[in-house]
Amino acid sequence: MSRLLTLNLRIWRQDGPGASGAFESHRLEGVSADLSLLEALDVLNERLIAAGERPVHFDHDCREGICGSCGFLVNGQAHGPRPATTVCQLYLRSFADGTTLTLEPWRARAFPLVQDLVVDRSAFDRLIAAGGYCSVNTGQAPDGNALLVGQEQAAVAFAAATCIGCGACVASCRNASASLFVGAKLAHLAQLPQGQPERGRRTLAMHERMVVEGFGSCSSNLECEAACPKEVSADWISWLQRERRRARQS
């Protein structure tokens, strides 16, 4: 049967944006190694509720690594130690019995804190609103096969489009830059014929919005790529610099 283990959790608790926060320690004994870290937090919350305390607030929904809702630092690493894994897919069997895990929210100027491990990532939506689309109204689309797209090209566009908007790239960057997020969206659309008409305008608009929203500039240490649960390549960041030059010249 499944292994049981003890976890020592140090969790950032903060009632709200204006309040002061602090780490709070909890010891969870006898939890199954087959649970995910979020399920361990569910267990902890049931105990806190029974004890009349406020449960730990964290964002989550799909719990299968695709919606991008979850995300916090685990021992300083965005989404924890496993590569290509969101924190909802991080299972306790990755950890030794008696481990101490420090959980804290994304820390970035553009992601204000909401409560405990929850931050406000709506800045990402505003980045997309600045130009992350092809301007085509419903009903105006030509035949989908009118534009041929090579198999390889479609695969490259897909790989960039797979970003789930969780914010791990920003959280793991010294400068809290959104370069990987923006680069991935620009790359997705620029690899496809549909994205060509607005390519330059889109690049400049999304880049400008990134500055307005308070994201920093790229710190070039590639932590974003390492933290990305979808393994979006940081090559798109240097590509983004070239794209900007291209856009300004045209």
Add this chain to the structure above:
Amino acid sequence: MSALPDPQLPAGHLADAWRRTREGLPLIAPARRGAFPLLVVGTGLAGASAAATLAEQGYPVTVLSFHDSPRRAHSVAAQGGINAARALAPDGDSVNRLFADTLRGGDFRAREAGCRRLAEISSAIIDQCVAQGVPFAREYGGTLATRSFGGALVSRTFYARGQTGQQLLYGAYQALMRQVEAGRVRLLCRRDMLDLITVDGVARGVVCRDLLSGALEVHLAQAVLLATGGYSNVYFLSTNALRSNASAIWQAHRQGALFANPCFTQIHPTCIPSGDPHQSKLTLMSESLRNDGRVWLPVRAGDERPPGEIPEQERDYFLERQYPAYGNMVPRDVASRRARELCLAGHGVGPGRQSVYLDLRDAIARDGRDRIAARYGNLLDMYERISGDDPYGTPLRIYPAPHYTMGGLWVDYRLMSSIPGLFVLGEANFSEHGANRLGASALMQGLADGYFIAPATVPAWLAGHGAPVLSPDHPACRAAVARVQARIDGLLGSGGRTPVDAFHRRLGRLMIDSCGISRQASGLRDGLAAVAALEQEFHAEVRVPGGASGPNPELEKALRVADFFGLARLMLRDALAREESCGAHFREEHQTPEGEARRDDEHFAHIAAWGHGRDTAEPILHREPLRFTELQPTTRSYR
């Protein structure tokens, strides 16, 4: 207590009926559209596509979602693909075939006009998504690639790796954000819709709770569109996201919207099983795995040996044995049912003996590990992460999980519910899938509703019925806010000691046992009594910490679970009333000697549309008869 309204079905030939209908719908002049504010609840495929399209046409749209971003709606999790009948299909696929497969797949419990329309629209959906930049898979020559999916003999499923829903949703989300930037959509995230506002039986707005401040807000419009997804979470463990819920449609039902076929729920056979009571969800493994995996159980009940030690002659490849023609590829409901029978007889494996093996050994021996990894790598990695087992070396353990709800609010051909001015889109309505949905058809339906149908029918209704937007201090608004406030106060003040999840888990167990893969009258009756008792216990014993202001995720959960109780009872009632087996609804009393479903077209060829019995407390059943002109009901057979 609404009666059954006219379903507004088109007259004349089915083919082209939608085009004829659309051409006859009244329009609103572009310059006047700004005077018709609309409200869309939900930003999944259905909601985002509808909101973007209506805003493009010039209507001011307010969009509400409980998520922190529209991009997180559970449509994002759809893996397999989206169906469409395209001109120039290489294998002779056609609109006729897609129409027939949808109607047959639903076991003749859907309207043929709706199925026909879906098939006709399907191709334009693909064009629209391509134009938005959705990176569909391509053939070497650059044309759109397709694959085949369960329940169909042609290849008509378009896909983007194993993340089709994600890519389609991002297309719709980006179109929506473009309208936000243009100032035509007001996007309000982290809002839970908790009630519907009606005046003289017409929908005029909603009450929602701001999930950060806790404030109750009133939002008013000339029409309300609900696109709030399915209710599989009534079973607690399902393939849906944890916060997926039925509250929006359930509260609309309580305000008079008919609820159709609530008991039609689909259980998917290939999910990763549960081990621990604190497991929070069941993760879907795409059914494409059944193309290469062989499903088996030990011949001897109670066999404790690890799978590798069970010799070939002691393995029962039960689907291949029972269905030589289709083998492991029988439809979802059949596979789930056969597995369940054997598990109940003690042959099951894994914790609680509830799983079956899905074995890739022979496929790996035939094609090599690399080919299998190329085909299913992502899925197998996910399996390994969740279960801790190596799927290349030992058979996968799979388990059936509630996955999709065909039932939902009753809508007419124009997607309007029985409450005028209230439209329902996507999985939240009951349309087109009858008693069983085919793979890759939900994405198609959600986008057909959102991109093409509602943007034609909502303005048509407004043209004849638009009334000035209410003032927020209208008595109907105050009454709706008071109803919500009373529900919140009741939950916060219960004084109990048990967390919400404990009740939800028990409700889920009751529902899966009594109203799951297999149903029978006594079990359904016992279920009704047990759910009613649990509901009472919930209201007396639940503990919701914290208060009404500020963020309170436990209060959100409690409000959702409170609504699931009522829905659960309606599902049980509907399952009891439907004295036949059809599609995913299997009544043990109604089966052939071989254990196959026995449909009763004489008595049950109808949509069961339930009204909320406000005065009598008993729900009222209306029957909308189903008529078939193009395709006559036949018996589904996979033997």
